[in-house]
Structure formats: structure tokens, C-alpha cells
Amino acid sequence: MKSITLGQFYPSDSILHRLDPRMKVILAVLYIVATFLCKNVLSFALLLLSAIVLILISKIPMKLVLGGIKAILFIMAFTALINVFFTKGETPIVEWRFIHIYAEGLWQALFMIVRITVLIVGTSMLLTYTTTPIMLTDALEQLLAPLRVLHIPVHEFAMMMTIALRFIPTLVEETNKIMSAQKARGADFTSGSLISRAKALIPILIPLFVSAFRRADELATAMECRCYHGGAGRTRMTILHYSPKDFVALAVIVVFGAGIIVLNRLGIGYTM
Amino acid sequence: MSQSWIRTENLTYSYQDDSTGEDQPVLHGIDLSIDRGEYIAIIGHNGSGKSTLAKLLNLVLEPTGGAIYVDGKNVSSPDMTDEDVFALRQKVGMVFQNPDNQLVATVVEEDVAFGPENLGVPSAEIRQRVDDALAMVGMTEYAKHEPHRLSGGQKQRVAIAGIIAMMPECMIFDESTAMLDPLGRREVLDTMEMLHREKNITIITITHHMDEAARADRIIVLDDGRILRDGTPEEIFSDPEPLIEAGLDVPQSASLIHRLRKQGIELPGKIGTPDDCLETICAVFEQ
Known part of the structure; x- marks a missing residue:
């Protein structure tokens, strides 16, 4: 279990990996906005092109990207079907009994598939594949820091996130140990009905919870011994710095968004 | 007025039993003096109060009676502020038994930085302290590793580095070798003795391994919340009967x-x- 990796981070040295994580979060938000601005064939084509460019510059293997898309295939199919059958339009293609399919419906379905795919690919290229979970946590903590004015415990959430990330491998390892111990005593996790298999998990969950609480207690003591007292007065070893390439990336995405708006106005083909 | 760095006067601790509601005494009037730069082992069988004593010294637990003086300051007085407590914990660091349950961050160097970050040390100095601390425990090459991929002894050395980075004057090891294999134990013991020898850090180690205790300059034997013996390893072990009566090995x-x-x-x-x-x-x- 030593090989467990968290999240989808794929180590590489691409430009996307080297961007400031805070800027990547901002870029991802802007990119999501851009995907929702698209209205016609031209803008969706530009959107699709941008996703392909992102994949290429991120140096993430295509196999990994396609694997990520496979996971949402069902949602995509479902959305497409709904759009095909329930969009009312003016150019009917099929009219049979209660089934009415319009050309607009087909366009709508196509646009939705492109939008969802690009949404997933774009955000994972910008964030999850190219940023470690811990950097992402740091970035969110700093970006959301102004919310502290509203008494939202931003630092505490980030700390919880960090500790969760730290302990997931430890707890997975422990689960395996407990499972082996229960198997050695004759527990059976793999046969029987769904309900009996679920019941077989109880002897694993109870010791796991007991140990997790004990760990939490000991960790809290250890943190207190290291003078932890929340975010106030705390400094950080690594301070994030924006570099020129971060602002270049920001400029690129703004131009890209402007491009989408311009293409929307050209009014070619079906418009959403 | 003695010059002892840590001094306890008639220190008592008791906790309330959940089932009976009665006070359960753990320590009965401990009088103890520890000088700067000493290397002390505290031994005793399970339930003798040795861990409790250690936890009182940096106020993880609060004494129910008596007084504790550290560096001339009464740290058990009720008018200790939070800042005073942090100052005490910076001076008296503590390493625990389970190496997994004291590492906070997902990267070794980030974990070592945790203590100084809490103390509000400037970034550049934290960097320096972290590098120094990791070099001191011989873990520099693991700076970017994830803690869960390290061995028990290595994790414990990272935990020690995390305390060293806070620049303590005294370090308490609460059975820090109990969960380690022989190799890990040796790594931790060597680190401990190096800190004592080269950095002149006061070491207090709680252990039930007698051969570990024998390496200290002074041994304190606790039995049922009282100090049974206090002396050099020679003095303690040349008269083994009281130890055996207290349920300890020689x-x-x-x-x-x-x-x-x-x-x-x-x-x-x-x-x-x-x-x-x-x-x-x-x-x-x-x-």
C-alpha cells in the first residue's frame, strides 16, 4: 500500500505544472465561465480547440485524459438524450407518435457534450492533474483568506484538508491490516448477498473508527506541543510568488474569453 | 534558591474516574530537580505515572497540586497566559510514542516547518531552521518525501527534527522508541545522544527498556506515583532489589x-x- 497516490496529480515539468497554484485556481474559474459563454458552432469549436491545446501543453498522456472522460460517459449520454428528446424547435427531423426530434435538439445535445467534456478536461488539466492536493489546499487558503473577515474559518478548513490528506494513506494501510486480521479469524468479505457483505464490513469499521479517534486525540496533543493555535500569528515557510508567466496565462485566458464572445456574435448556424 | 532548570515541588496529579466519580491519584508529591544539559531516563512499570510526569512538564496536563518551575518561572501558576504556555512548549519540546500520530503535513520538510510556523518565525529563517534540523537528524535527502513512505525510525527522526526546528532547550521523549524495530530504536537513540552531546539539550527520556535507561547520566525510578530511586545508573543498578520489587527489570x-x-x-x-x-x-x- 506504499504506492498509494492521492488525487490525480501527474508529475511532469510542463508550463501548467509550474504556474502559481493560486493563478491556476483563478484560471480554472475563468475557464469554467468561458465554457458557459459559448453559444454557437464557432465558439464551441474554439472551446474544443482550447481543451486540446491544454492537453498538449500539460504533457499529460492522452490515455489518462480519455480515462477521465470515460468516468463521466454516463452523465454525458444522459444529458445528450434529454436534450435530443425534450428540446422543442422549428426544424423537425423525426416525428413519430409521441417522439419529436428537432435539429435544434441535436445541436443542443452536441453542444452539451462538448461543454461537459471541456469542463472536465479543462479543469483537470489546470488543477488536479498538474497541481498536488497540498498546493491546491494552500492556494485555496490564500485565495479565500479575505473571507476571514466574515468569520469563515478558512485556515481551519485548510488545516483539516491537510490532515485528511496526510492520514488517508495511513488509514488505508490500517484498513488492510484490520481486514487481514479479520480474515485470519475466518471473516468472509467476498461471498454472500449484498447485505451480508455489508454486514461483514462492520467488524472492520468499528476498530478503524476507534483507532482513528485515538489518532486524532494523539495528533491534537502533538500539535499543541508544537504550539499550534490556529491561523493567527502563523507564518509560512514557502511563500507563493506570482511570476510573469502567471500574468501571461491570465492574459491568454482573457483574450480567449473575448474571442468566444466575438465568435458568439457572428451568428453562424444554430445558436443556443 | 537552587539553580535547577526544571524543579517540581510536591507535584501531584489526579484524574476523575468516569465510573465512580472519585479522584484517582496518579502522582503523589513529586520533588524533582533537573539541571540544564542533563540526560535523564525516567523508568517505571505501566501506571507508575512516568508518562503523566512528562506531560506535566510542558503543561499538556495541568497539575492538580504543587508547583513546577522551568527556567526560574512558575509555570503551574494560574496566571500563565497562552503566550507563556507557548513559550514553555517552545523551550520544552516533546516527542511521542507513535511516529504516525505526530506528523501533520504531507511533505517531510513542511512537517518540520510546522512548529516554527506556529511560532511566527520569518519565512527565510524557517527555511534555514528546517534545513539545519533535517541535516542534524540525517534526513536531508528525504526532505521532499511523503511521511507515510518512511520507516518508523525515519518518521520518528522527522518528528525529532520538527521539535529541533523550534530550538528547544529540553526535549522529552515519551516512550519514543517503544513502537520501533531495533534499527529504528538505534537511530532514535543515537539522535537523542547526539543532541545531548553536541547541542547541550537537556534530554528526558521515558522508557521501559532498561538498556536505554542505562545510557543516561541519571535514572529516576517511579513507582505508584512516587520517586522510588534517583541516581546514576551505577547507583540504581548495583542495588537491584527495589527495582525488582517495583516490577522492573535490571x-x-x-x-x-x-x-x-x-x-x-x-x-x-x-x-x-x-x-x-x-x-x-x-x-x-x-x-
Whole structure:
């Protein structure tokens, strides 16, 4: 279990990996906005092109990207079907009994598939594949820091996130140990009905919870011994710095968004 | 007024039993003086109060009676502010038993930085302290590793580095070797002794391994919340009966010398560690 990796981070040295994580979060938000601005064939084509460019510059293997898309295939199919059958339009293609399919419906379905795919690919290229979970946590903590004015415990959430990330491998390892111990005593996790298999998990969950609480207690003591007292007065070893390439990336995405708006106005083909 | 760095006066601690609601005493009036730069082992069987005593010294637990002075300051007084408590914990660091349950961050160097970050040390200085601390415990090459991929001994060394980075004057090891394999134990013991020797850090180690205790300069034996014996390893182990009555072992070397002395053989000299024992016996043969 030593090989467990968290999240989808794929180590590489691409430009996307080297961007400031805070800027990547901002870029991802802007990119999501851009995907929702698209209205016609031209803008969706530009959107699709941008996703392909992102994949290429991120140096993430295509196999990994396609694997990520496979996971949402069902949602995509479902959305497409709904759009095909329930969009009312003016150019009917099929009219049979209660089934009415319009050309607009087909366009709508196509646009939705492109939008969802690009949404997933774009955000994972910008964030999850190219940023470690811990950097992402740091970035969110700093970006959301102004919310502290509203008494939202931003630092505490980030700390919880960090500790969760730290302990997931430890707890997975422990689960395996407990499972082996229960198997050695004759527990059976793999046969029987769904309900009996679920019941077989109880002897694993109870010791796991007991140990997790004990760990939490000991960790809290250890943190207190290291003078932890929340975010106030705390400094950080690594301070994030924006570099020129971060602002270049920001400029690129703004131009890209402007491009989408311009293409929307050209009014070619079906418009959403 | 004694010059002791840590001093306890009639220190007591009791906790409330959940089932009976009665006060359950753990420590009965401990009077203890520890000087700066000492290397002390506290031994005792389970439930003797040795861990409780350690946790009182940096106020993880609050005493129910008596007083604790650290560096001339009464740290058990009720008007200690949070800042005073942090200042105390910076001076008196603590390493625990389970290496997994004291590492906070997902990267080794980030974890070492955790203490200084909490103290509000400037970034550049944290970087320096982290590099120094990792070099001191020999974990520099693991700076970017994830803690869960390290061995027990390595994790414990990272935990020690995390305390060193806070620049303590005293470090308490609360059974820090109990969960480690022999190799890990040796790594931690060597680190501990290096800190004592080279950095002049006061070391207080709580252990139930007698051969670990024998390496200290001074041993304090606790039994049922009282100090049973307090002296050098030679003094403690040359008279093993009280230890055995308190349910403790004696290192094999000390036990051998003791039995030889009982046979009427004159054996002057040290007896704590196997090396001492060898020297003592060889000296007799040379005569």
C-alpha cells in the first residue's frame, strides 16, 4: 500500500505544472465561465480547440485524459438524450407518435457534450492533474483568506484538508491490516448477498473508527506541543510568488474569453 | 534558591474516574530537580505515572497540586497566559510514542516547518531552521518525501527534527522508541545522544527498556506515583532489589555484576552498559 497516490496529480515539468497554484485556481474559474459563454458552432469549436491545446501543453498522456472522460460517459449520454428528446424547435427531423426530434435538439445535445467534456478536461488539466492536493489546499487558503473577515474559518478548513490528506494513506494501510486480521479469524468479505457483505464490513469499521479517534486525540496533543493555535500569528515557510508567466496565462485566458464572445456574435448556424 | 532548570515541588496529579466519580491519584508529591544539559531516563512499570510526569512538564496536563518551575518561572501558576504556555512548549519540546500520530503535513520538510510556523518565525529563517534540523537528524535527502513512505525510525527522526526546528532547550521523549524495530530504536537513540552531546539539550527520556535507561547520566525510578530511586545508573543498578520489587527489570550486564558481587567477588567500576560491564570484569582479571 506504499504506492498509494492521492488525487490525480501527474508529475511532469510542463508550463501548467509550474504556474502559481493560486493563478491556476483563478484560471480554472475563468475557464469554467468561458465554457458557459459559448453559444454557437464557432465558439464551441474554439472551446474544443482550447481543451486540446491544454492537453498538449500539460504533457499529460492522452490515455489518462480519455480515462477521465470515460468516468463521466454516463452523465454525458444522459444529458445528450434529454436534450435530443425534450428540446422543442422549428426544424423537425423525426416525428413519430409521441417522439419529436428537432435539429435544434441535436445541436443542443452536441453542444452539451462538448461543454461537459471541456469542463472536465479543462479543469483537470489546470488543477488536479498538474497541481498536488497540498498546493491546491494552500492556494485555496490564500485565495479565500479575505473571507476571514466574515468569520469563515478558512485556515481551519485548510488545516483539516491537510490532515485528511496526510492520514488517508495511513488509514488505508490500517484498513488492510484490520481486514487481514479479520480474515485470519475466518471473516468472509467476498461471498454472500449484498447485505451480508455489508454486514461483514462492520467488524472492520468499528476498530478503524476507534483507532482513528485515538489518532486524532494523539495528533491534537502533538500539535499543541508544537504550539499550534490556529491561523493567527502563523507564518509560512514557502511563500507563493506570482511570476510573469502567471500574468501571461491570465492574459491568454482573457483574450480567449473575448474571442468566444466575438465568435458568439457572428451568428453562424444554430445558436443556443 | 537552587539553580535547577526544571524543579517540581510536591507535584501531584489526579484524574476523575468516569465510573465512580472519585479522584484517582496518579502522582503523589513529586520533588524533582533537573539541571540544564542533563540526560535523564525516567523508568517505571505501566501506571507508575512516568508518562503523566512528562506531560506535566510542558503543561499538556495541568497539575492538580504543587508547583513546577522551568527556567526560574512558575509555570503551574494560574496566571500563565497562552503566550507563556507557548513559550514553555517552545523551550520544552516533546516527542511521542507513535511516529504516525505526530506528523501533520504531507511533505517531510513542511512537517518540520510546522512548529516554527506556529511560532511566527520569518519565512527565510524557517527555511534555514528546517534545513539545519533535517541535516542534524540525517534526513536531508528525504526532505521532499511523503511521511507515510518512511520507516518508523525515519518518521520518528522527522518528528525529532520538527521539535529541533523550534530550538528547544529540553526535549522529552515519551516512550519514543517503544513502537520501533531495533534499527529504528538505534537511530532514535543515537539522535537523542547526539543532541545531548553536541547541542547541550537537556534530554528526558521515558522508557521501559532498561538498556536505554542505562545510557543516561541519571535514572529516576517511579513507582505508584512516587520517586522510588534517583541516581546514576551505577547507583540504581548495583542495588537491584527495589527495582525488582517495583516490577522492573535490571539490564543483563548489571544483573551479572550484581550476582558476581554477591558471590563475594570485588568488582569496582561502572556496570550500566554491556561495555562498562566488560571493562569492569576485565579490570578484575588484569589484577
